[in-house]
Amino acid sequence: MGQLTTHVLDTTNGTPAKGVKWILRHVANEPLEVARGQTNADGRSDTPLLSGSTLIVGTYELEFQVASYFRDQGITLPEPAFLDDVVIRFGIADVSDNYHVPLLVSPYGYSTYRGS
Numbered sequence: 001m002g003q004l005t006t007h008v009l010d011t012t013n014g015t016p017a018k019g020v021k022w023i024l025r026h027v028a029n030e031p032l033e034v035a036r037g038q039t040n041a042d043g044r045s046d047t048p049l050l051s052g053s054t055l056i057v058g059t060y061e062l063e064f065q066v067a068s069y070f071r072d073q074g075i076t077l078p079e080p081a082f083l084d085d086v087v088i089r090f091g092i093a094d095v096s097d098n099y100h101v102p103l104l105v106s107p108y109g110y111s112t113y114r115g116s
Contacts, residue, residue: 002097003051007115008043008064012075012106016043019072021065024049026058027089034060055095062101063087070107082108090114 004024008017020039025031035049049062067081083105092099100115 001052003048004099005048007102008039009104011104020069023063025061059091061089
């Protein structure tokens with residue numbers, strides 16, 4: 001069976017982003033929260049966000065609370081912050097495959113891709 005994982009890298013400091021809070025939602029008619037947590041010292045979740053029977057075909061949103069992370073790092077942000085919450089909407093088509101959704105983020109930009 002496959003699994004869903006994430007990894008957040010702070011491109012401002014060139015380090016893993018420890019303590020970024022995230023919320024995962026399954027999107028059908030209405031988004032339904034299926035998991036939440038925060039990144040560890042390596043910028044990853046301690047366990048897969050979804051795996052086994054919890055990994056189902058569908059569209060998902062992964063929300064990262066980046067403004068609060070950068071403020072916690074002592075970075076002064078405008079109010080409101082340019083990036084507050086970064087939401088990545090993606091699809092899972094094959095539950096036997098692994099899905100990795102990394103986020104590379106700074107206070108003013110981000111990128112993502114499908115990792116392995």
